[in-house]
Amino acid sequence: MPYRAPVEDYQFIFDKIVSMDEVAQTDLFAEASPDVTDAILTEAGRLCDDVVAPVQRSGDLHPAALENGVVRASPGFKDAYDQIAEGGWVGISADPEYGGMGLPYAMCTAVNDMMSGACLSLQLKPLLSQGQIEALEHHASDALKAAYLPKLISGAWSGTMNLTEPQAGSDVGAVASKAVDNGDGTYAISGQKIYISWGDSDLVENVCHLVLARLPDGVPGTKGISLFLVPKYIPDADGKPGVANSLHVVSLEHKMGLHGSPTAVMEFDNATGWLVGEKHNGMACMFTMMNNARLGVGVEGVGVAEGAYQKALEYALDRKQGRSPIENGTGAIVDFADVRRMLTTMKAEIFAARSIAATCAVALDLGRATGGADHKARAAFLTPIAKAYGTDVGCEVAEMGVQIHGGMGFIEETGAAQYYRDVRVTAIYEGTNGIQAMDLVGRKLMDGGEVAYRLLEEVEANCEAGRSLLPELANDLWAMAESLRETTEHLVDQGMQDRFAGAVPYLRAFARVLGGHYHLKAALAEGGTGPRSVLASFFIKRLLPEASAALAHAREGAEGLYALSPQDLGAA
């Protein structure tokens, strides 16, 4: 049973859960009719199943390696990447003017999810290019766009994000890389950057780095940082990779997972770069890229969860162990109640996280297509939830996948352990999940909770609509939504430290309530009976109650949290 991309799940979500029809009614996305999206999902699914999934183990067993200054990708990656590029999958949502498909970001999100389940290490490469394409579309000069976008969108070249430095991780404002104006329209960029995913590889002709650096007159902190495009090879007069730029890969990290994705330390030594956007406005430009990248990482988590789930299900259906505890069972361990509990939890969590991500993507699309502030605010609110919950689900589902495999889960040959190791970083990069939660209770509640309450009104309207068909589920969900509203009201009145103290459990509770909402919607869509209704019942009755504990935690605030001194914690 090889990996099968969740095409049907996305078809259902687009059809019944999110407002994909509304997206297709906009001028911008008029082409995204159901038959088009169905065809594209099917085609992408085939690529993931037949081309991407087969290189998953190769990336783990034969890590990308730095050889004579060049990063050699894992065996099989070149061919798979070429097929991704040739199919146009790098530029699904990119501007058709430069060769993109111009499809909604919801489509791109679905494909990113499906591809992450096939091979996360490889999927990360197009994901990074997508972020760079978006940043250039929004902020680069026409000349830069013309020179770089067609290459990036076709996949001939690829993009990276160069934010982090040893002293500047979550605190991006501490960036120390320098930029000096060369007086000829270019800048000299110097500094060391770390954690640069796909910082180099032999898969593409050219690697384009988006680098945060400080001009001499840049003030300290985030407001003095500018963004530069720094290619590995400077395009020549014909637009082809020309002279080698003054930058190189210092080393690759030895990581717990994601071995197929080279993580580079990059050194820029008076490298030639071009300003993207306004001077000192690099953070804003970077955030254009990062917001969608956050949603992209969220579905990386969901995708890996899907891969881990399918592998665990296969094992559970195959592995015989003891007498079946049920009549007419399969005889395999899937018959055991606790194995069922784990599998059903995995499946229910994936659907919840996937629906949240799709909702966020649709809000982004509607915001872009209509300019509506409501849609944009909703997308901004859902982004940290989609990122943190999607990747938490990735970690938890991969963890259960290992557990279902028993001893075999700890043995690398099965591949269950690879999902567990690979996915772990998704809860860390693109802003740790703690940072996401701080963003949610900080910036995203700055509106006094307005967006949150609108989402909760939707949840409650759904409960009202479902009350006659599924009264118990509707009532349970309604009650939890009310608790969430009360806690939101409480948090809005608190200072930042009190909000931050409970940020992670608050985000978790919000995701649980939204998850219950989409599960109920799915159940109602099939008339209240059938597998989606069973899954909804499982989620709402067995998993949703956790939100109550998380909300209690979130309300506790910072009091007592600093009462333990570092010495009390165990500092020497």
Next chain:
Amino acid sequence: MPYRAPVEDYQFIFDKIVSMDEVAQTDLFAEASPDVTDAILTEAGRLCDDVVAPVQRSGDLHPAALENGVVRASPGFKDAYDQIAEGGWVGISADPEYGGMGLPYAMCTAVNDMMSGACLSLQLKPLLSQGQIEALEHHASDALKAAYLPKLISGAWSGTMNLTEPQAGSDVGAVASKAVDNGDGTYAISGQKIYISWGDSDLVENVCHLVLARLPDGVPGTKGISLFLVPKYIPDADGKPGVANSLHVVSLEHKMGLHGSPTAVMEFDNATGWLVGEKHNGMACMFTMMNNARLGVGVEGVGVAEGAYQKALEYALDRKQGRSPIENGTGAIVDFADVRRMLTTMKAEIFAARSIAATCAVALDLGRATGGADHKARAAFLTPIAKAYGTDVGCEVAEMGVQIHGGMGFIEETGAAQYYRDVRVTAIYEGTNGIQAMDLVGRKLMDGGEVAYRLLEEVEANCEAGRSLLPELANDLWAMAESLRETTEHLVDQGMQDRFAGAVPYLRAFARVLGGHYHLKAALAEGGTGPRSVLASFFIKRLLPEASAALAHAREGAEGLYALSPQDLGAA
């Protein structure tokens, strides 16, 4: 800040939380006075800090390897093991008649915990010998005892457990290895065993395998299995390792973690073995060994959690990132509310799991020293909780340790990832945590809940005692204990499938309530103010509420769990 064994924590737990004084009042353990236990804990702590912890990274970086049929241990392991053996630490609880220290199992548990935090791969070796020593003490003939116990207790030889076969994992009754009576007091053992931890190594002169196999007249299932002692080298007339036995290591597994601990596939080919215990009674003999091994694995989880916690704390105290959000802060990331939340959660969970393990160990000791059925039943009840909760805490704390490290957590150099990889197997081996939970709601509630209710009476008495000093904590805990009682009453009335469906959340809730109980006890012991009271408040107000959701989950039963067919789950 190198690893420091939690000596003071154990001194506090022995002094204030568990009935160590009661243990010392028995004839059997009269020597275990507070000053003796203090001295031994201190000495063991020194060994762990100075000798064992320094080889932790070596085991990961230089895995044990099979070379010309012999397993070569990781660099440094030989010297560290020799010092463990010379200090008498293998035989802490072993019979003094054969060279053991004869100390309570509570002491052994404390040392196992401390040593697991130092280096789990190496600690596993003495742990396995301890299990074998115990099985032989209880079930072997005097001749076997005389020949093997002194060697095993001194650490000159080591022991392994050979249960699992490819088709017989959680279902031990499916064992297919064969034993044939040689007619000379020995048996010919044949078969293949998998997952044999420390199945061989160059650390010791001889490796003694306890092997489950079936005699020709053994009935199918667990009741037809016998236990045999099968040494790598057959002792000669002087008791020294003599002729090589007919067994060998086929291969070592490539595992996600615990690289320093060789996991062997063993082949026995008419190997000479000696019967341990009665014929066809092998499972009962093995359970003598496995029950304590389960507690031992529980504190493996707790120990790794301690190591991961200390490493994360060190990083959090050291890593500067952004402006401190608090006045008079350290300036490092420990000042951030979410980092505090994680660190405090880790510390609170470790104390809870450690206290449960210590309580279980003391019950074992009192059961052994007094023969009291109450103590034995309590130990039996607490064993699956100590195993599953201890190792779950190990996994969760190691996971948070990675998160606190941010990007560095995913890089192998820091060692945070090693804890995360190493500890994962503890939730699987010695009976998966799902099996532990089934044991709890199945066998351990067979008494109609009697032991559970007695534990809850203790919890509630503690609440009564604390009501004047810490009314809020006492009330919260009391209420949750009542919910647990009601759920227990409910489960006792259910059939097995309904119990099993909620077994894991039920076990979790029971552990949470007990954890709250020991935290409250600790707070009361310091008069209701001070760091232990702050930690108790954190646990009871922020973590204990999760028990409520877990109990709701546990009460749901099997209904609906089988409503999703394998096809609904995604089977092809």
